[in-house]
Amino acid sequence: MERRHFCRLVCLALLAFASGCGVERIFPGAFPAERDNNNRFGAPAPDRDAGLSAPGRRQKTAFYERLEDNAVRCSVCFRGCVVPEGGVGFCLNRENVGGELYNIVYGRPSAVQFDPVEKEPLHHFLPGTEILCIGTAGCNFRCKFCHNWPLSQQSIHEIGRYYELLPEEVVQKALDRWRPPSLSFTYNEPTVFYEYVYAIAAVAAEKGVRVVFHSNGTMTPEALRPLLQYVDAVTIDLKAFSDDFYRTVSQGELKAVLKTLEIIKEEGVWLEVVNLVIPTLNDDLGEIRAMCRWICGTLGAETPLHFSRFFPAYRLTDLPPTPVETLEAAHALAREEGLMFVSIGNVPGHKFNSTYCPGCGEVLIGRVHFTVHEINLEEGRCKFCGQEVPGVWA
Numbered sequence: 001m002e003r004r005h006f007c008r009l010v011c012l013a014l015l016a017f018a019s020g021c022g023v024e025r026i027f028p029g030a031f032p033a034e035r036d037n038n039n040r041f042g043a044p045a046p047d048r049d050a051g052l053s054a055p056g057r058r059q060k061t062a063f064y065e066r067l068e069d070n071a072v073r074c075s076v077c078f079r080g081c082v083v084p085e086g087g088v089g090f091c092l093n094r095e096n097v098g099g100e101l102y103n104i105v106y107g108r109p110s111a112v113q114f115d116p117v118e119k120e121p122l123h124h125f126l127p128g129t130e131i132l133c134i135g136t137a138g139c140n141f142r143c144k145f146c147h148n149w150p151l152s153q154q155s156i157h158e159i160g161r162y163y164e165l166l167p168e169e170v171v172q173k174a175l176d177r178w179r180p181p182s183l184s185f186t187y188n189e190p191t192v193f194y195e196y197v198y199a200i201a202a203v204a205a206e207k208g209v210r211v212v213f214h215s216n217g218t219m220t221p222e223a224l225r226p227l228l229q230y231v232d233a234v235t236i237d238l239k240a241f242s243d244d245f246y247r248t249v250s251q252g253e254l255k256a257v258l259k260t261l262e263i264i265k266e267e268g269v270w271l272e273v274v275n276l277v278i279p280t281l282n283d284d285l286g287e288i289r290a291m292c293r294w295i296c297g298t299l300g301a302e303t304p305l306h307f308s309r310f311f312p313a314y315r316l317t318d319l320p321p322t323p324v325e326t327l328e329a330a331h332a333l334a335r336e337e338g339l340m341f342v343s344i345g346n347v348p349g350h351k352f353n354s355t356y357c358p359g360c361g362e363v364l365i366g367r368v369h370f371t372v373h374e375i376n377l378e379e380g381r382c383k384f385c386g387q388e389v390p391g392v393w394a
């Protein structure tokens with residue numbers, strides 16, 4: 001590699017690294033020590049007097065049914081929590097007040113900022129643009145490796161800080177800053193602020209703002225399908241291809257995620273898949289091959305797959321970072337299985353940060369980490385060989 005080109009890549013890598021994870025920048029050092037959330041499901045909502053669920057400040061949950069004794073069953077996600085009167089759901093965001101279920105983070109995001117769209121990650125969606133990213137408190141999973149745990153594993157009461165933003169104000173922020181404008185529900189699981197997501201997405205669609213979300217893929221089909229009518233692209237974490245991993249490491253469920261992926265494909269919304277490869281927990285190459293085969297066969301060879309490098313975080317600090325060789329082996333077998341767009345993330349400067357043309361092998365979109373330095377697409381086609389490249393390009 002020429003010295004000049006090498007220096008440019010190093011500078012881009014440093015810039016990209018400096019752009020880092022935004023959540024810490026929003027509330028530096030503000031989070032209390034981690035807690036055990038598992039015994040709080042169904043417990044009385046904390047700090048009621050904070051007023052978040054007071055009449056006039058609460059938003060009714062979109063999908064639930066009433067049961068005996070004023071209990072309710074939520075059907076926004078796969079868990080189907082039965083929430084007793086006065087209690088909260090597993091996600092800590094849905095509260096039963098008098099036999100009705102309310103979302104207490106509606107209009108109260110705890111993280112709002114612009115990020116490169118590459119950070120979602122999305123590689124085939126308006127490359128090189130910035131996207132308005134929104135997250136709230138809460139999650140319906142308990143991933144031991146969560147990098148955003150200060151947001152996802154705490155209730156809004158515990159975080160104690162949030163913005164007051166109506167859907168129209170969020171959309172206006174996206175419109176004010178970047179062309180073409182887009183916004184994303186990310187940082188924590190959009191399912192747990194579904195009502196807010198839906199309301200913002202509906203306004204955004206009306207105003208010509210593109211909508212994206214990054215999810216663990218466990219909304220119920222009845223919640224997912226109506227939302228997708230307003231959505232332009234989705235990134236889904238396929239955390240492993242084993243239900244055992246989902247249950248023991250994330251308190252999730254593989255079956256629900258696979259169903260979600262199929263529905264998104266069926267609805268024709270642009271889809272990218274992320275697999276965080278964690279040493280000893282989901283790095284078995286046989287399992288990764290089976291996952292790639294399923295993606296290729298069910299979702300299509302053109303589905304971008306991002307292998308992401310694990311770094312110790314939250315409750316998984318006793319494992320080392322993923323060896324780059326493991327990611328490269330996963331990449332090689334994904335290509336063998338027929339996937340056309342496979343990348344390696346969280347390894348700034350790796351050649352597979354970039355997207356290559358499946359026709360001629362040239363660089364289609366050159367990236368260093370989250371920074372795009374080269375786009376060789378013309379009207380959705382490779383400018384070298386004319387191969388059509390699927391995605392949302394304009």
Ligand code: SF4
Pocket residue numbers: 074075076077078079080081088089090091092093094139140191192
């Ligand atoms: S969104 Fe999921 S975790 Fe939250 S209350 Fe509803 S079913 Fe439970």
